[in-house]
Amino acid sequence: xxxxxxxxxxxxxxxxxxxxxxxxxxxxxxxxxxxxxxxxxxxxxxxxxxxxxxxxxxxxxxxxxxxxxxxxxxxxxxxxxxxxxxxxxxxxxxxxxxxxxxxxxxxxxxxxxxxxxxxxxxxxxxxxxxxxxxxxxxxxxxxxxxxxxxxxxxxxxxxxxxxxxxxxxxxxxxxxxxxxxxxxxxxxxxxxxxxxxxxxxxxxxxxxxxxxxxxxxxxxxxxxxxxxxxxxxxxxxxxxxxxxxxxxxxxxxxxxxxxxxxxxxxxxxxxxxxxxxxxxxxxxxxxxxxxxxxxxxxxxxxxxxxxxxxxxxxxxxxxxxxxxxxxxxxxxxxxxxxxxxxxxxxxxxxxxxxxxxxxxxxxxxxxxxxxxxxxxxxxxxxxxxxxxxxxxxxxxxxxxxxxxxxxxxxxxxxxxxxxxxxxxxxxxxxxxxxxxxxxxxxxxxxxxxxxxxxxxxxxxxxxxxxxxxxxxxxxxxxxxxxxxxxxxxxxxxxxxxxxxxxxxxxxxxxxxxxxxxxxxxxxxxxxxxxxxxxxxxxxxxxxxxxxxxxxxxxxxxxxxxxxxx
Amino acid sequence: xxxxxxxxxxxxxxxxxxxxxxxxxxxxxxxxxxxxxxxxxxxxxxxxxxxxxxxxxxxxxxxxxxxxxxxxxxxxxxxxxxxxxxxxxxxxxxxxxxxxxxxxxxxxxxxxxxxxxxxxxxxxxxxxxxxxxxxxxxxxxxxxxxxxxxxxxxxxxxxxxxxxxxxxxxxxxxxxxxxxxxxxxxxxxxxxxxxxxxxxxxxxxxxxxxxxx
Numbered sequence: 001x002x003x004x005x006x007x008x009x010x011x012x013x014x015x016x017x018x019x020x021x022x023x024x025x026x027x028x029x030x031x032x033x034x035x036x037x038x039x040x041x042x043x044x045x046x047x048x049x050x051x052x053x054x055x056x057x058x059x060x061x062x063x064x065x066x067x068x069x070x071x072x073x074x075x076x077x078x079x080x081x082x083x084x085x086x087x088x089x090x091x092x093x094x095x096x097x098x099x100x101x102x103x104x105x106x107x108x109x110x111x112x113x114x115x116x117x118x119x120x121x122x123x124x125x126x127x128x129x130x131x132x133x134x135x136x137x138x139x140x141x142x143x144x145x146x147x148x149x150x151x152x153x154x155x156x157x158x159x160x161x162x163x164x165x166x167x168x169x170x171x172x173x174x175x176x177x178x179x180x181x182x183x184x185x186x187x188x189x190x191x192x193x194x195x196x197x198x199x200x201x202x203x204x205x206x207x208x209x210x211x212x213x214x215x216x217x218x219x220x221x222x223x224x225x226x227x228x229x230x231x232x233x234x235x236x237x238x239x240x241x242x243x244x245x246x247x248x249x250x251x252x253x254x255x256x257x258x259x260x261x262x263x264x265x266x267x268x269x270x271x272x273x274x275x276x277x278x279x280x281x282x283x284x285x286x287x288x289x290x291x292x293x294x295x296x297x298x299x300x301x302x303x304x305x306x307x308x309x310x311x312x313x314x315x316x317x318x319x320x321x322x323x324x325x326x327x328x329x330x331x332x333x334x335x336x337x338x339x340x341x342x343x344x345x346x347x348x349x350x351x352x353x354x355x356x357x358x359x360x361x362x363x364x365x366x367x368x369x370x371x372x373x374x375x376x377x378x379x380x381x382x383x384x385x386x387x388x389x390x391x392x393x394x395x396x397x398x399x400x401x402x403x404x405x406x407x408x409x410x411x412x413x414x415x416x417x418x419x420x421x422x423x424x425x426x427x428x429x430x431x432x433x434x435x436x437x438x439x440x441x442x443x444x445x446x447x448x449x450x451x452x453x454x455x456x457x458x459x460x461x462x463x464x465x466x467x468x469x470x471x472x473x474x475x476x477x478x479x480x481x482x483x484x485x486x487x488x489x490x491x492x493x494x495x496x497x498x499x500x501x502x503x504x505x506x507x508x509x510x511x512x513x514x515x516x517x518x519x520x521x522x523x524x525x526x527x528x529x530x531x532x533x534x535x536x537x538x539x540x541x542x543x544x545x546x547x548x549x550x551x552x553x554x555x556x557x558x559x560x561x562x563x564x565x
Numbered sequence: 566x567x568x569x570x571x572x573x574x575x576x577x578x579x580x581x582x583x584x585x586x587x588x589x590x591x592x593x594x595x596x597x598x599x600x601x602x603x604x605x606x607x608x609x610x611x612x613x614x615x616x617x618x619x620x621x622x623x624x625x626x627x628x629x630x631x632x633x634x635x636x637x638x639x640x641x642x643x644x645x646x647x648x649x650x651x652x653x654x655x656x657x658x659x660x661x662x663x664x665x666x667x668x669x670x671x672x673x674x675x676x677x678x679x680x681x682x683x684x685x686x687x688x689x690x691x692x693x694x695x696x697x698x699x700x701x702x703x704x705x706x707x708x709x710x711x712x713x714x715x716x717x718x719x720x721x722x723x724x725x726x727x728x729x730x731x732x733x734x735x736x737x738x739x740x741x742x743x744x745x746x747x748x749x750x751x752x753x754x755x756x757x758x759x760x761x762x763x764x765x766x767x768x769x770x771x772x773x774x775x776x777x778x
Contacts, residue, residue: 053742053750054769060643060737066652078775152652184757227755229772257694354761357752358772392773392778394736394746400727401715403626403708411732414778463658 007033007258007295009556010280012265012310015115015530016300016542017549019243019251020158024553025299026254030560033293034257035282037264037302037338038090038111041118043244046330047234049084051381051412054501057083062075078231078496080119087110088232098438099449105452106493107305113261113455115303119232121496122211122240122360124164124399125539126155126175130382131373133442134426134535138380141333141429142505144534145515148175154547158464162241165225165361166209173382174366174539181214182207187281188389188417189355189363195478197291202368208361208386211241222248229358229532241361262286264445267314268298268525270323276524276565282444297556297565301549304530305334308501310451311512311527318407324502324519324527331435334500335427335536338460340491343471347389347417348354354391354414362388365421365474367538369466378462381426385471389419418482424495425460425465426538433492435501439528499530517552524565528552611645615680619644620694622683623731625707632745640734644727648679653729655679660721667723682723686710742769 008030022034040046054061063083068076075081075089077199077329089108099105112115131147135141159177166179185193195204210226222245223237225434231240238245251257264286269279269292279294300307314323323332344402367382370377376382380455392415403564433454468487472550475482492498505511509521517532519525528549537544559565611619623644624636635641648655651713658675659667670682687695690706698706737742742748746769769775 051750053739055681055739055742056739059647059650059652060733062647062652062733065654066656067650069651069656110703183755190758197567217574225755227752228750304700331586352761354759354765356756356759357749357754358656358770390777391767391771393770393774394732394778395775396778397732398725399713399715403711404704405628408627408630408745412766414765415774418778420777422648490746 001250005520007031007293008560009033009297009299010035010293010295011301012280012307013037013115013297013301013303013529013542014113014243014248014259015110015301015303015529016120016243017545018115018299019117019247019278020300020546020549021301021371021526021528021553022027022251022257024054024550025249025557026251026256028553030258030557031256031332032251032258033295034251035260035263035265035280035293036113036115036259037285037318038113038257038261040261041113041234041244042044043238043248044234044236046238048087050230050233050236052084059083059256071398071439074106075108076492077106078119080121082197084230085119085232088234095444096441097443097449098441100451100453102535103455104454104491105454106491106495107452107498108301109133113259116246116496117242118234118241118244118540121229121540122231123364124159124162124166124211125409125541125542126177126203127151127541127544128173128175130173130367131535131537131539134481134537135382135429140380141535144509145504150515151544151547151551154550155543157550158543158546159249160334161220162211162246163206163213163215163222164211164543165214165533166211167207169206169366171204171366173232173368173371177209177363179209183210183212183214183359186355186359186361186389187418188350191347191350192363192389192419192474193480196365196474199477200368200474204366205363208364208388210361211237212360221249222246225360227357229360231360231502252543263291265310265444266290266447267322268310269313270316270319270522272318275522277522296560297526299549299552299556300525300527300531301529304499304501305435305452307448307527307531309437311434311502312437312450319521324525325522326486326521327508327510329431329503330509330512331501332431332433332535333429333432334435334454334498334504335429335533336455336498337456337536338427338464338492339422339424339491339495340468340486341484342385342421342423342464342466342487343419343475343482343485345419345420345475345482347419347475347478347480349479350417351354353417362386369463376463378402378468379425379459379466381428381459381463383423383425383463383467384538385421385423385467387420387422388416391415391417391469419475419478421467421471421475423464423471424497424540425463425467427488427536428457428459429500429503429535430457431501452493456489456492462488470489497530497536499533499536499541502531503534504532505534518555523559526552526556530561566668571622575625591727593683614696616645618684618687619680621696621703622687622707622727623734626728626731627741629733630745633740635731635735637743638735638738638740640738640750643734643738645680645731647730647734648727652733653728655726663721677723679723679727683727685696693766736775 084497136143168176185245264281438451500511620641626637714724
């Protein structure tokens with residue numbers, strides 16, 4: 001018989017926001033149940049490949065590509081997916097979703113305790129009022145009911161806890177935080193910063209802001225980053241922010257957290273008389289057994305699309321189109337950043353310079369388009385670049401003619417420097433980009449699979465065309481020789497910033513959540529992962545999800561104490 | 566049955582492990598007949614002749630210097646295993662308009678049998694059995710194939726894939742990765758800028774430099 005529980009709060013999901021919700025709610029005194037769909041992963045002890053060298057691996061780190069093509073056809077496209085990390089990604093073949101035939105969507109997933117907090121890129125950027133005001137400014141999408149001032153205190157709190165290495169720049173479009181020392185720019189990037197900044201004063205090459213500790217956080221038992229840049233294997237130093245390294249220990253320390261794994265949430269029960277969520281139903285993925293747990297409030301943190309999937313699957317007689325969907329917008333206005341490799345350039349003149357260690361980050365150029373002046377052509381939002389300069393390794397030999405001793409000796413030396421700019425363009429929120437249930441296809445639990453229908457539009461294409469031209473101009477000006485560049489985005493999902501589907505807004509008639517990430521239709525339901533986003537900005541969203549989670553937890557506790565929910 | 570259940574302890578599953586065991590056995594010199602390539606289709610298994618050929622070719626590309634060469638450390642066997650399992654896209658179907666000279670070496674799944682192609686190509690260029698030719702002749706024949714394959718007009722030459730796998734095999738071996746190049750699993754710090762010295766070696770553990778370089 002499946003276990004059932006009575007709790008103050010149930011948190012569905014254990015990733016970046018689920019872990020954070022569990023921490024905040026337990027620290028506020030609540031008794032919390034966290035439900036994770038995947039397997040347990042213990043911090044440190046279960047990072048099986050962390051200390052492996054390539055020559056200890058059957059396929060030297062590359063993995064069995066033929067097998068991956070059958071079992072991980074989408075996940076294998078992830079930069080962080082390899083033979084060392086494959087165990088931290090979902091088996092696509094066993095976990096199907098559908099898309100229209102002509103519109104691929106790359107859905108990167110990690111079903112395990114810690115979720116994608118184990119495999120994320122760790123880039124942390126604040127949003128500004130250019131972002132929270134974007135929908136109102138150009139009239140696309142619904143206005144956010146919050147502005148930067150509403151979120152800023154929570155950014156402060158989150159950055160202080162998780163630890164973000166970065167450099168203060170005083171930019172209105174990318175507000176600073178209480179940063180740890182940055183992972184500094186290398187010689188080529190320092191030159192890019194100087195030369196680009198001299199010609200374009202509004203364009204700043206700055207170190208990526210990343211949730212890797214440049215100073216240990218002894219109070220949390222987290223060590224300093226060892227500059228290995230193999231984070232997605234798991235880090236027993238606890239040097240990057242993950243559920244396992246940070247929020248889970250904090251929540252467990254309260255003695256008020258219960259975690260169950262291998263339980264896939266099937267639906268939420270809703271009582272139309274009280275307009276409350278009355279229970280969370282789940283299926284054991286290993287045994288198929290069904291269970292139910294009850295709590296006073298529920299936080300959905302299953303990951304943007306899976307949280308929406310649960311709400312769609314929770315349809316009943318009262319809510320035939322899905323729970324918390326009186327507006328009809330549930331599942332709509334999904335987004336992902338349109339991203340592409342804008343330019344790659346050879347950077348001559350630095351042959352006598354090198355670096356040591358593996359920086360777990362790079363360099364970025366924050367948004368400079370459509371700030372106080374609407375200077376975009378064909379687009380009204382922004383884009384930013386991530387990338388940096390790197391020194392070629394042995395793999396350059398794959399492109400070079402030669403065999404024998406001279407060839408081998410040449411490859412023993414560090415190779416030429418290259419600069420790489422990858423653009424991330426803001427995605428317009430469109431009603432046509434949406435999630436629905438595919439009644440014809442069952443997922444691993446026998447529930448209707450999720451159908452993802454998403455395409456980028458002319459605005460994103462215009463932004464990436466501009467990004468390519470500007471990247472080429474900047475790198476050429478800085479002395480580089482551009483050898484390649486693209487202006488077409490990868491398939492939606494490729495930026496791994498999928499978001500939206502249960503957007504926040506002022507009004508129940510056109511949004512799912514209010515300013516506290518609280519469902520208009522069910523006041524004891526909160527959705528604080530990427531599903532709540534009403535626009536996408538052009539910078540990485542995870543930090544904002546965390547800040548909004550902390551804000552929602554504070555509000556929920558306040559409402560509970562006031563007897564409102 | 567979820568994949569996660571049987572990945573949890575080892576990081577790879579049984580099928581991978583068998584492939585890896587075969588690879589390791591080959592790398593330390595167990596004769597091919599003594600190894601069960603149980604993960605491979607029958608038509609993927611290379612001939613003993615092809616194993617010898619690939620080892621020789623690997624050694625010609627990366628010969629012994631102060632460190633061992635690629636053939637010395639089993640890279641030939643790795644290349645054959647890697648090709649069977651699709652590394653460097655070696656199991657991608659041949660293009661429909663690929664020359665007849667390649668089509669005749671197609672596997673059942675439409676991908677190229679690189680080992681068979683290379684054997685025939687080197688024998689053709691040698692005018693006799695490549696492996697029986699004098700060392701200078703072998704080097705000259707392979708050098709000529711390499712030069713042609715990397716000429717501007719030749720970006721789809723199968724030799725490029727084989728050579729890429731030889732480099733992958735060598736620089737991810739302990740000899741190539743940590744003796745010929747430098748390997749630091751736990752650098753412990755990030756030093757953003759320092760001079761290149763005469764004895765500076767490239768780091769095989771510079772994952773970014775390897776991935777994007």
